[in-house]
Amino acid sequence: MGCCVAKSSARVIPHCKEPLHQVVQPPVDVASSSSGDKRGSPRVGGKNEPALRGAAADPCGRPTWEQFTSFETYIFDCDGVIWGIDKADTATSVTTINYLIGLGKRVMFITNNSNKRRAEFLKQLESKGIVFTNRTMEEKLGMMISASYTTAKYLQGQGLKHPFVIASATGLLEELRLAGVTQYFATVDDKGVTDPTFTNPSSLPYLEIANIVQAHPEVDSIVMGWDDALTARKLATAVNFIRFHEDAHKDTEGFKPLPIVSCSGDASGALGTANVENKPFKVRAVGNGAMAESLSRCFDPPREWVDMGKPSDSLLALLAGPAYGVDVSKALMVGDTLQTDIVFGNRGKMSTLLVFTGVTTKLELEEAQTLDDPRRLPTYAVSKLGFFVDQGKIPLATA
Numbered sequence: 543m544g545c546c547v548a549k550s551s552a553r554v555i556p557h558c559k560e561p562l563h564q565v566v567q568p569p570v571d572v573a574s575s576s577s578g579d580k581r582g583s584p585r586v587g588g589k590n591e592p593a594l595r596g597a598a599a600d601p602c603g604r605p606t607w608e609q610f611t612s613f614e615t616y617i618f619d620c621d622g623v624i625w626g627i628d629k630a631d632t633a634t635s636v637t638t639i640n641y642l643i644g645l646g647k648r649v650m651f652i653t654n655n656s657n658k659r660r661a662e663f664l665k666q667l668e669s670k671g672i673v674f675t676n677r678t679m680e681e682k683l684g685m686m687i688s689a690s691y692t693t694a695k696y697l698q699g700q701g702l703k704h705p706f707v708i709a710s711a712t713g714l715l716e717e718l719r720l721a722g723v724t725q726y727f728a729t730v731d732d733k734g735v736t737d738p739t740f741t742n743p744s745s746l747p748y749l750e751i752a753n754i755v756q757a758h759p760e761v762d763s764i765v766m767g768w769d770d771a772l773t774a775r776k777l778a779t780a781v782n783f784i785r786f787h788e789d790a791h792k793d794t795e796g797f798k799p800l801p802i803v804s805c806s807g808d809a810s811g812a813l814g815t816a817n818v819e820n821k822p823f824k825v826r827a828v829g830n831g832a833m834a835e836s837l838s839r840c841f842d843p844p845r846e847w848v849d850m851g852k853p854s855d856s857l858l859a860l861l862a863g864p865a866y867g868v869d870v871s872k873a874l875m876v877g878d879t880l881q882t883d884i885v886f887g888n889r890g891k892m893s894t895l896l897v898f899t900g901v902t903t904k905l906e907l908e909e910a911q912t913l914d915d916p917r918r919l920p921t922y923a924v925s926k927l928g929f930f931v932d933q934g935k936i937p938l939a940t941a
Contacts, residue, residue, distance in 0.1 A: 617649070
């Protein structure tokens with residue numbers, strides 16, 4: 543679950559044109575993205591492009607049927623687009639995706655959620671009705687990218703073998719083990735039970751925290767996963783791992799500070815919709831990026847951290863590199879969040895489609911339009927992914 547941090551807290555990294563809390567640092571085993579450093583500016587479609595973008599098209603209008611079906615690759619966010627939404631909307635989303643698969647389109651799923659491993663997300667997609675036809679498990683895994691997976695691959699590529707992992711679910715740990723990163727120290731064990739060291743969230747005894755740090759001198763990085771029980775004790779432990787490492791090794795030749803790696807940069811997420819005063823009300827959650835920023839701001843000046851989810855350069859590089867080989871000029875990014883999904887697609891020079899079943903509301907889109915920031919403006923916007931099912935273009939029988 544990811545979200546963006548409030549504008550007032552944004553730190554601008556010198557080589558970035560927008561406030562982003564990340565070090566642009568692709569995994570070592572991933573080729574650089576062909577998008578270079580051109581970030582967020584509108585791309586005007588040409589004769590060989592599948593659809594017009596930005597100011598060249600009707601900004602944030604509905605796509606025509608011809609435009610919607612003209613892309614080569616479709617990349618879908620999951621939370622707020624496929625699941626975590628009204629059951630009927632999930633059904634029409636699934637129908638739409640299955641229709642595109644049936645047309646022979648390339649379909650991919652990218653989630654900033656780090657609570658599960660890729661195989662579990664695939665099971666969840668299948669349980670919702672996504673049909674992968676006769677694809678092998680390897681082929682299906684090639685369609686799914688999760689924040690837990692990108693984080694594990696990053697640590698593997700950087701040679702970081704002993705992370706301190708803050709998380710409340712086991713998916714991230716499972717992906718770490720699959721990547722050969724097995725010597726981690728985490729706030730939760732491999733069965734999902736919180737480590738006894740961190741079960742007293744209201745207590746901050748300094749000697750206990752010192753003992754934790756001294757017991758794990760091998761820690762070489764901090765990994766911030768999504769933790770539904772994040773506490774000051776967990777953050778203080780991470781801070782002191784970083785400080786202890788600096789105090790012990792800062793005068794050593796080749797010294798490097800412990801990197802902070804966040805599974806995603808989301809400021810917030812949507813837990814669901816409740817009825818408040820007879821009106822639908824989206825219940826928000828604290829995002830993974832907000833958690834990473836809380837750790838970052840325990841330092842003065844705030845520490846930079848690596849974002850392994852949307853809209854990071856490392857994820858764009860992964861998509862466009864040899865591992866996936868996506869032609870981003872012929873791709874449509876579909877998501878429910880301006881800060882992650884839409885900025886990600888725009889930075890990668892994709893066309894983008896915003897749906898209103900998840901985090902971003904129509905009011906928030908209207909506010910973004912008044913700011914005239916092309917990085918946050920989708921090419922198209924519709925009420926839900928199943929819009930064309932409701933329009934009768936896609937029969938429900940294809941689900």
